[in-house]
Amino acid sequence: MRRDIPPLAEVRRITEKKRDAWWTVLLVDPVATPLVRLTAKYTRITPNQITWGAFLLGLVSAAFFAFGDWRWLIAGAFVYHLSFILDCMDGKVARLTGQGSVFGAWLDFVFDRIRVAVCGVALMAGQYDRTGETIYIWLAAAVVFLDTLRYINGLEIFKIRHTMRKQIKARVRAARRAENSAELAFMEDLLRNNPEADIEQDIRQAATATATATMTATPAGVAEVTDLAPVTAAETAQAQTQAHVQTHVQAEAEVEAGSEAEAGAEAQRKAPARVIDLHQEFRHRFPVYLRARSFFLRHRIRTHLVSGIEFQMGVFILGPLFDSVIKATIVSGALLLVFELAIIYKLLLSTRDFTRTIDSFEREEVATAA
Numbered sequence: 001m002r003r004d005i006p007p008l009a010e011v012r013r014i015t016e017k018k019r020d021a022w023w024t025v026l027l028v029d030p031v032a033t034p035l036v037r038l039t040a041k042y043t044r045i046t047p048n049q050i051t052w053g054a055f056l057l058g059l060v061s062a063a064f065f066a067f068g069d070w071r072w073l074i075a076g077a078f079v080y081h082l083s084f085i086l087d088c089m090d091g092k093v094a095r096l097t098g099q100g101s102v103f104g105a106w107l108d109f110v111f112d113r114i115r116v117a118v119c120g121v122a123l124m125a126g127q128y129d130r131t132g133e134t135i136y137i138w139l140a141a142a143v144v145f146l147d148t149l150r151y152i153n154g155l156e157i158f159k160i161r162h163t164m165r166k167q168i169k170a171r172v173r174a175a176r177r178a179e180n181s182a183e184l185a186f187m188e189d190l191l192r193n194n195p196e197a198d199i200e201q202d203i204r205q206a207a208t209a210t211a212t213a214t215m216t217a218t219p220a221g222v223a224e225v226t227d228l229a230p231v232t233a234a235e236t237a238q239a240q241t242q243a244h245v246q247t248h249v250q251a252e253a254e255v256e257a258g259s260e261a262e263a264g265a266e267a268q269r270k271a272p273a274r275v276i277d278l279h280q281e282f283r284h285r286f287p288v289y290l291r292a293r294s295f296f297l298r299h300r301i302r303t304h305l306v307s308g309i310e311f312q313m314g315v316f317i318l319g320p321l322f323d324s325v326i327k328a329t330i331v332s333g334a335l336l337l338v339f340e341l342a343i344i345y346k347l348l349l350s351t352r353d354f355t356r357t358i359d360s361f362e363r364e365e366v367a368t369a370a
Helices: 008-015 022-042 047-067 070-097 102-131 135-175 187-193 199-207 233-257 260-269 280-285 288-298 308-321 325-369
Strands: 184-186 274-276
Touching (some): 022 070, 047 070, 047 102, 047 308, 070 102, 102 135, 135 308, 135 325, 184 187, 280 325, 308 325
Parallel strands (some): 184 274
16 A cells, blocks of 8 residues: 655655765665655555664675675675665654654664674684784774764764753743743754855855954843854854844744734844854854864754764775775774764863853843842
8 A cells, every 4th residue: 555655856855964964965865765755655664674674684694795806895895885875764764754763772772783793703703814914803893882982972962962951041041931921033043944045145244344344232132152262254143144034933933823924023023032152162162163164064964973873884895996905094093083083072162152151141141130
């Protein structure tokens, strides 16, 4: 029995993430999304069944890796990529058909970790048996360690960011509970949800006005983080981009509200959202990040260019395909560590912005009480 599944363009909108790894965007989604549509339309396969399929294919690729010969390495790399395509399909099918579950998410996560560990040990064991070089023993341990480190670090950073946002929202609600307060928004969310915001154009426009930027009042609705350097072109561009994004968000809200007249009246009655930017110091130190982020977002690619996904592809696909497991593993592991350290540094700067934001709330409370 066929399901009522929308056209491919709508399936892409529903199933594909707004930001994803470049390997997934360029090499997996063009294959996985059409397969997701066909799977959902003509079969009753569930997301958990696809997860099991991806896991079993991962074990098959591990068996191929264990043989060690270059022909088996190529076969293992091919099967591993098929396994990863299925691994991406389970979540897409869940989003398209509404069959997602908490247990399914847990199963997907656990199977991913087991697959990486088994494939890593099998690949290095096959090469050790083939060459007798003890470096492969260390590389097997390194692959398992780095994969585990990546996901533990990602989980902890997510928890810290969630805690900071939660505390800021609590302070804003407590300070404005008695009045009809504006909504609270975070700059990262606005830019992520509206990648069409042209930050590069804003930077070019702001560069011509840098000399007078420090004499211009801050636009309404923009929350400043105090004790930073004077306004730069990048910071002015950030404010312009924020205004562009807020305008886009407001326009979307008007369309969804129904009548343009009613939506316009509602927008006039509602104060603009107060935007909290917990990455302001990072952008202040690295203004080129705005240009890179804008470019990647428009192509659905996240700026974390070497994550756990690219690490796996380097170790289990590029290394076996070119019969260069040692070099591919070392380079992939080094790049993964570099980007993880960059994320940790970004988090450090974000905590400073968080502290300054909380301090600004306390100063507002003192001024109000006085």
